[in-house]
Amino acid sequence: MSTTTTTVTAVSPKLGSKKRLPPEVGILLVLFGISAFFEVLGWFLVDQSFLGNMARLQIIILQVSVIGIIAVGVTQVIITGGIDLSSGSVVAMSGMIAATFAQNSAWPKVIFPALTDLPFLVPLAVGLGVGALAGFINGWLITKTKIPPFIATLGMMVSARGIARWYTDGSPVSGFTESFAMLGNGLDRWMPVVIFLLVAAFFHVMMRYTRFGKFTYAIGANPQAARVSGINIETHLIKVYVIAGLLAGLAAMVAIARIKTAQAGMGLMYELDAIAAAVIGGVSLSGGRGRITGTVIGALILGVMLSGFTFLRVDAYYQDIIKGVIIVVAVVVDMHRQSKRSKKT
Amino acid sequence: MVSALQVDTVSSGNRVPQSGQSEYVLEVVNARKEFPGVVALDDVSLRIRPGTVHALMGENGAGKSTLMKIIAGIYQPDGGEIRLRGEPVTLETPLAAQEAGIAMIHQELLLMNQMTVAENIWIRREPLNKFGLVDHAEMHRMTAELFDRLNIHLDPEAEISELSVANRQMVEIAKAVSFNSDVLIMDEPTSAITEKEVAHLFEIIRDLRAKGIGIVYITHKMNELFEIADEFSVFRDGHYIGTHLSSEVTRDDIIRMMVGREITQMFPKEEVELGDVVMSVKNLTLEGVFHDISFDLRQGEILGFAGLVGSGRSNVAEALFGVTPATSGTIEIEGKPVEIKTSHDAIKLGMAFLTEDRKETGCFLPLDIQENAQVAVIHDDFVSNGFVNESKLVDACIEMCKKLRVKTPNMHECIENLSGGNQQKVLIARWLLTNPKILILDEPTRGIDVGAKAEIHSLITQLAHNGVAVIMISSEMPEVLGMSDRIVVMHEGHATGILDRSEADQVKIMDLAAQ
Numbered sequence: 114m115s116t117t118t119t120t121v122t123a124v125s126p127k128l129g130s131k132k133r134l135p136p137e138v139g140i141l142l143v144l145f146g147i148s149a150f151f152e153v154l155g156w157f158l159v160d161q162s163f164l165g166n167m168a169r170l171q172i173i174i175l176q177v178s179v180i181g182i183i184a185v186g187v188t189q190v191i192i193t194g195g196i197d198l199s200s201g202s203v204v205a206m207s208g209m210i211a212a213t214f215a216q217n218s219a220w221p222k223v224i225f226p227a228l229t230d231l232p233f234l235v236p237l238a239v240g241l242g243v244g245a246l247a248g249f250i251n252g253w254l255i256t257k258t259k260i261p262p263f264i265a266t267l268g269m270m271v272s273a274r275g276i277a278r279w280y281t282d283g284s285p286v287s288g289f290t291e292s293f294a295m296l297g298n299g300l301d302r303w304m305p306v307v308i309f310l311l312v313a314a315f316f317h318v319m320m321r322y323t324r325f326g327k328f329t330y331a332i333g334a335n336p337q338a339a340r341v342s343g344i345n346i347e348t349h350l351i352k353v354y355v356i357a358g359l360l361a362g363l364a365a366m367v368a369i370a371r372i373k374t375a376q377a378g379m380g381l382m383y384e385l386d387a388i389a390a391a392v393i394g395g396v397s398l399s400g401g402r403g404r405i406t407g408t409v410i411g412a413l414i415l416g417v418m419l420s421g422f423t424f425l426r427v428d429a430y431y432q433d434i435i436k437g438v439i440i441v442v443a444v445v446v447d448m449h450r451q452s453k454r455s456k457k458t
Numbered sequence: 459m460v461s462a463l464q465v466d467t468v469s470s471g472n473r474v475p476q477s478g479q480s481e482y483v484l485e486v487v488n489a490r491k492e493f494p495g496v497v498a499l500d501d502v503s504l505r506i507r508p509g510t511v512h513a514l515m516g517e518n519g520a521g522k523s524t525l526m527k528i529i530a531g532i533y534q535p536d537g538g539e540i541r542l543r544g545e546p547v548t549l550e551t552p553l554a555a556q557e558a559g560i561a562m563i564h565q566e567l568l569l570m571n572q573m574t575v576a577e578n579i580w581i582r583r584e585p586l587n588k589f590g591l592v593d594h595a596e597m598h599r600m601t602a603e604l605f606d607r608l609n610i611h612l613d614p615e616a617e618i619s620e621l622s623v624a625n626r627q628m629v630e631i632a633k634a635v636s637f638n639s640d641v642l643i644m645d646e647p648t649s650a651i652t653e654k655e656v657a658h659l660f661e662i663i664r665d666l667r668a669k670g671i672g673i674v675y676i677t678h679k680m681n682e683l684f685e686i687a688d689e690f691s692v693f694r695d696g697h698y699i700g701t702h703l704s705s706e707v708t709r710d711d712i713i714r715m716m717v718g719r720e721i722t723q724m725f726p727k728e729e730v731e732l733g734d735v736v737m738s739v740k741n742l743t744l745e746g747v748f749h750d751i752s753f754d755l756r757q758g759e760i761l762g763f764a765g766l767v768g769s770g771r772s773n774v775a776e777a778l779f780g781v782t783p784a785t786s787g788t789i790e791i792e793g794k795p796v797e798i799k800t801s802h803d804a805i806k807l808g809m810a811f812l813t814e815d816r817k818e819t820g821c822f823l824p825l826d827i828q829e830n831a832q833v834a835v836i837h838d839d840f841v842s843n844g845f846v847n848e849s850k851l852v853d854a855c856i857e858m859c860k861k862l863r864v865k866t867p868n869m870h871e872c873i874e875n876l877s878g879g880n881q882q883k884v885l886i887a888r889w890l891l892t893n894p895k896i897l898i899l900d901e902p903t904r905g906i907d908v909g910a911k912a913e914i915h916s917l918i919t920q921l922a923h924n925g926v927a928v929i930m931i932s933s934e935m936p937e938v939l940g941m942s943d944r945i946v947v948m949h950e951g952h953a954t955g956i957l958d959r960s961e962a963d964q965v966k967i968m969d970l971a972a973q
Contacts, residue, residue: 343553
C-alpha cells in the first residue's frame, strides 16, 4: 500500500539522544547551597560549624521524618491534581485514638483499663486504620459528590481535629508500652528516619515503575484522557486519598511513639508543611508533575532551614516570615524553569 | 473558486466486503440519545463494513460526535442497539469499547501533556517485567516499532508538552492504531495538521483499510471525503439522512443533504472599491519567529494570509495586535507611525482580533453570551462616572447578536452550550461592537459547519463593503482564494510572496508556502 510516504519530522534525532538531567538535581543543589550558607554564617556569627555537628543533623532528619511521611502521601494527591488539607488533623485524630490502645497498665490515667499492654501491632493497626478511613471519606466525597478536594479535605481537617479533642475531652494520652515506643525510638533512635526512607523508597518505585503510579500521573495530567484510556478515575482517586490518609496515620504513630504522648493539638499545620515540602520539591499544584525524591529533598530543605535559623538564633517570628518567602520563591523559580522549557521547542 | 477544491474520486468502490458471518463489522441500529432538553440522536442507524473508510458528514450539532461517543463507550444510548460482527454488545465504559475492538481518535487531543509519548500511547497497557514493574526499555522499543511501522519520526521519550499540535495529533493516531482494533473512529483528525501530514495520515488510513479495519472518519472537509472515503453517511439535526458511495455523488449533493437546502454561493466575494491605505507595515520582525514582513492594507480590502501551520502567520497577527509585540519594524496607521505594545493600544487604534483558538483564547466558556460579547467594550461609551450603563450595553449586544444571527433562546445561555459556529459569531459580535477599522481574523471558520461558514463569509464581505480593512489568516485554501483581494504567503517566518486575486491559485500558493 504505502509507496513513498511523507514523514513528519519536527524533532531532530539529536534531541532523542540527549539525556535530560533529572529535575531533582536543581533542588538538591538548593539544599546544598542552603546548608553551605548556614555553615559559612555559623563560622562568622556563632563561631560553630553547622554541618559538623552530628547531633544537630540527627535532629534535623528526625524532625523531617514525620512531615516527610505525610508529604509522600500528599505528593501523590497533588499529582492527581487534588490537595489534602486534612493531614495535620488526621495525625491528631489517629494519634489520639491509637494512643488509647498503646497504654501500659502501670500508667495511672489509663483510658481503657481493659485494653492495656496490647502488642504494638494493635495500636499501629488502629492508627493506620483511622487514617485510611479518613482518606477513604475524603476520596469518596471527592469522587461521588464531585465537590472540590479543597472543600472535602477542609471539612475533614475541621472535623478530625474536633474528633481528636472530643475523644478524651481534650486530655493528652501517655504511658505507652515499650514495644509501641520503639516505633519512635527504636534502632538507636533512628526508627522514624528508617520508616520515612522505607516509605519514600516504596512509593518512589510505585510512582515511577508501576501502572498504579502511571495512572496517578495520567489523572493529574488530563482526567478526560485518562478516562478514555480506560482508567477508572473514581476508584483510583479513592485509593490515592486512602494512601494519603494511611501515611498521615503512620506519621502519627511515629510522632506519638517518639514524644511518648498524644494530644489533640498535635500535627497543627503539618498539612501545610507537607504541601510546602512537595511544592519546594517541584511537585506541580496543577497536577501531573512531580516526584517523591523531589518531595524528600523539599522536606529536607524545610528541616535544614528551621534548624539553621535556630542555630543562628534567629527569632521564631522571622523564621516563619522567611519560610513563607522561600515557598513562594520555590514555586516562582519552578514555573519559570518550566515555561523556559516549553518555549525551547 | 469551487474548482480550487480537489475533487478526485480515485479511491472508492473497488473494495468488496469480505464474506463472513456478518457483512458489517459494526452496526448501530435505531440509536437514540437525549440530553436535558434536546434529542441529540433520534432513531439513528449506521453500518460499517470491514476494510472501508466510512465518512460521517453533517453540520455541527448534527449528532456525529454523540454517535461516536456512544460507539466508544463514553455515552450510553437511551435506545437502540450496537452490534459488533453481528453480535449485540453493550459498551458501558471506554475500556469496554477498547476491549471489544473499537479505538477512537478524539477531536480534542486527549493526551497527558506532562507525560512522555511512550507513556501516553501505552497507558494502562504498559509492558511489565517479571517483578510486575513497568518495563520502560520494552515500552520504548514497542513505541519505536510502532512509529517505524507508521513512518512517524518522534522521540518516544519526548514529553507531549514539547511537541507541536500536529505532532501531538500523530501521537494520538499512533495510539489509536496501537490497539490493533477492528474499528477505528477518527473525529476530525486533520483539523490541526498541515497538508503534508494529512497526506501521511491518508497513507496510514489506506494501509489500515487494506488490513480490513473498518474506519469511521468524521470530517467537515469535502475534498477529504472524495480523497479517502469509500462511502459516507449524512446526519442532520440528530437524524440519519442517508448512506451513499462517495463515487456516486457530487459535492453539491452532499451539501444539499447536510443542510437540507441549496447553498448556491460558497464565497460571496464582492469587488469593493478599495479606499486609502489604513495600515502600512514595514519590515516587521519578531526575532526568531518572523522577519521583515511588509504590506499595505487598504479600506475595504481583504488581505489573506496563507501558509503552513507554524509558518508565523498567527505570530504576525499577534504582533500587530500587541499580544507579543514585534522587536523591530514600523507600523503606520492612517499615515501616522504608531507603537503597539499591548492589546489595549491596538484596540484604541481601532483594531480587533479574532484569535485562532476559540476555546483557549476566545470564549470565556463558563460565562453567558452577554458577558462574552460585552467584554471588549466595557469601557468607552458604555461607562459613565465609573458605572457601567447596563441597559445600553445589553441593548447593543442584543442588537449585534441579532444582526449576526446568533442562534440562542436568550443572552443568558452559557457560551459553552452553543455550537462552534454560534460561538464564533458571538466572538465576532464582541469585536464588531468596538467598531473596528482593522479587523484581524485568524482561522475565522475553523471547525464550524457549512451553513455558519457561509454566513461568516458573507459577513466578512459585507464588512469589507462598509470599508473595514480585513486581515484574514486561513489554512483552508478555497477560503483564502475565494475571499481575499490579495494573499500574503508565508514560509518559515518570511513572506515569500504577495499574490493578487487575479493571479493566485492553489499551485502558486503551495509553491510559495512550501518552497
